[in-house]
Amino acid sequence: xxxxxxxxxxFSLMGKYYLRWVLFIAISWTTIDLIWIRFFHFSTNxxxxxxxxxxxxxxxxxxxxxxxxxxxxxxxxxxxxxxSFRDTALSINLLLKTGLLLIASIFMNFLLHxxxxxxxxxxxxxxxxxMFFKDATSTIWLLHHSLGWVVLFLITQLAIEFYEKxxxxxxxxxxxxxxxxxxxxxxxxxFIDLIDSTPIAEQxxxxxxxxxxxxFIYFVSVALLEYDGRIYQYVGDEVVVSWIYNRNNVKKSLxxxxxxxxxxxxxxxxxxxxxxxxxEFKVGIHAGEVTVGEIGLIKKDIAMSGDTMNTAxxxxxxxxxxxxxxxxxxxxxxxxxxQWETESLGGIDLRGKSESIDLFILKI
Numbered sequence: 001x002x003x004x005x006x007x008x009x010x011f012s013l014m015g016k017y018y019l020r021w022v023l024f025i026a027i028s029w030t031t032i033d034l035i036w037i038r039f040f041h042f043s044t045n046x047x048x049x050x051x052x053x054x055x056x057x058x059x060x061x062x063x064x065x066x067x068x069x070x071x072x073x074x075x076x077x078x079x080x081x082x083x084s085f086r087d088t089a090l091s092i093n094l095l096l097k098t099g100l101l102l103i104a105s106i107f108m109n110f111l112l113h114x115x116x117x118x119x120x121x122x123x124x125x126x127x128x129x130x131m132f133f134k135d136a137t138s139t140i141w142l143l144h145h146s147l148g149w150v151v152l153f154l155i156t157q158l159a160i161e162f163y164e165k166x167x168x169x170x171x172x173x174x175x176x177x178x179x180x181x182x183x184x185x186x187x188x189x190x191f192i193d194l195i196d197s198t199p200i201a202e203q204x205x206x207x208x209x210x211x212x213x214x215x216f217i218y219f220v221s222v223a224l225l226e227y228d229g230r231i232y233q234y235v236g237d238e239v240v241v242s243w244i245y246n247r248n249n250v251k252k253s254l255x256x257x258x259x260x261x262x263x264x265x266x267x268x269x270x271x272x273x274x275x276x277x278x279x280e281f282k283v284g285i286h287a288g289e290v291t292v293g294e295i296g297l298i299k300k301d302i303a304m305s306g307d308t309m310n311t312a313x314x315x316x317x318x319x320x321x322x323x324x325x326x327x328x329x330x331x332x333x334x335x336x337x338x339q340w341e342t343e344s345l346g347g348i349d350l351r352g353k354s355e356s357i358d359l360f361i362l363k364i
Contacts, residue, residue, distance in 0.1 A: 014225060018079045025075035025156060030068040032152065034060065059120045063112060070108040074101050078157070090161065098153045105149045110136075170230070170302050174294060179302055182293030186245040188253050188285065188332065189308050190229075191316035192220060192260070194237035195280045195325075204275060212271075213237050216279045219267060223260035227252040232304055238316075242304065245287050250332070254340060257283060257326065257364055283364075284316025285328040314350040315359065322361070330358035340364065 078097060085093045110132055117128030135141045163171055173179055194200070194216060201209045213236070220239055224231060228249070229241040241256075243249035260281070264271075268278045288308035295303045315327050322345065333342070341363040347356035 014222060017225075018076075021079065021160065022072055022075035025078075026068050026072035029071040029074075029152060029156075030064055033067045034064055036148070056120065059116065062115055062119060066108065066111050066115065070104065070111070074104045074108075077101065077104060078160075094154060094157050097157060098150060101153045102146060102150060105146065105153075109145050173302055174300055177294070179292050179294045182291050184289050184291055186288065187290050187292075187304070187308070188243040188245050188249055188287045189290065189304075189312040190241050190253060190257075191284045191312050192239040192241070192257075192281050193283075193316050193319075195282050197237050200275075200277055200279075203277065208275060212275045212277075212279070215271070215274075216264070216281075219263040220260045220281065223263055224256050226259060227256035229253070229256055240309075242290070250287075250338065253285065254338060254362075254364075261364060280325070282316060282319035282324070283326040283362075284312050284314070284319060285326070285332050285362075286312035286315055287329065287332040287334075310352065311350065311357065314352060315357075318348065318350060318359070324361050326362040326364045328360050328362050330360065333360060 077100060081097060081100060085096055088096065113132045113135065114128045117123040117131050118125060123131065165171075194213070200212065204212060216237065217234060217239060221231060224239070224241050229243060229252075232240040232242055234240075243253055264279055264281075271278045286308055288306070288311070290304045290306040290308045292302060292304050295301060311329065315329060319325065319327050327345070328342075343361040343363075345359040345361060348359045349356045
């Protein structure tokens with residue numbers, strides 16, 4: 001376990017997320033395949049009509065190893081090509097990825113057939129190849145060894161799409177009913193908004209502006225997820241995210257902002273070439289009690305409400321008035337030591353607030 005932790009510690013949060021999915025795919029596909037082979041496909045009689053149905057502990061182990069590693073490879077392939085197909089409809093996206101996985105599964109079937117011939121039936125290499133190509137030219141054989149995998153590929157992709165419909169952790173919270181009864185929690189709430197969105201929208205046509213917003217949100221979201229931010233919602237060009245309030249998460253929230261800024265700068269050439277403008281954001285951060293609960297009937301989600309949400313939104317708006325990129329409340333900084341430079345703005349009367357609130361400019 002110590003070695004495994006050392007290995008996974010080298011991965012980013014998104015890397016760990018993909019790794020968990022790849023391992024889940026490898027284990028579940030291998031398990032399903034072995035159950036199918038054991039109970040529905042193979043015979044224990046070497047003298048059966050088809051010798052390729054003969055089962056033995058070595059045959060099972062050999063098949064399990066090949067299916068596990070090939071399933072892991074196909075899982076990595078699945079996530080590798082997702083970005084390439086991001087601009088295609090979900091239906092076409094599923095078909096294209098399923099096609100790639102099907103090609104990989106044909107190669108896996110070749111490995112299974114060939115190694116079975118050589119190591120289980122003790123045939124020669126040439127004879128093993130001959131047997132494979134003889135079977136592979138049969139339409140019935142191809143359908144028999146492909147249809148089940150195609151169904152499994154589609155179910156897996158739909159499961160991933162369904163899971164990612166929610167922010168990480170939200171699906172599990174809904175599944176176990178954590179917030180069926182609303183809970184009051186102290187959270188860090190952060191509103192991130194695109195600067196100069198109106199001039200940029202006027203500069204770009206509606207479709208290019210939408211793509212611009214999608215790319216902007218993508219890089220910001222990667223940074224937030226990297227530091228365990230719970231993305232609450234996207235509202236146009238605005239991202240709302242939260243963390244449970246503690247010292248460690250205060251640091252994480254600021255590290256997420258730093259990374260978001262770096263990612264946008266790192267991809268500045270991409271934005272300049274495609275849109276002629278490099279996005280920048282303004283941020284309002286507040287900390288306080290919010291009520292968290294499950295809402296919805298047909299479309300369920302986890303909602304947060306309370307004065308903390310409204311205050312964080314108003315702080316983000318106030319960035320425009322003082323032309324600053326990041327403003328935080330005193331409540332966010334209380335009992336927390338941060339390495340970033342701050343400048344007090346004093347007590348500020350925010351729109352819609354009956355009492356003033358102490359705000360600070362944060363240099364990011």
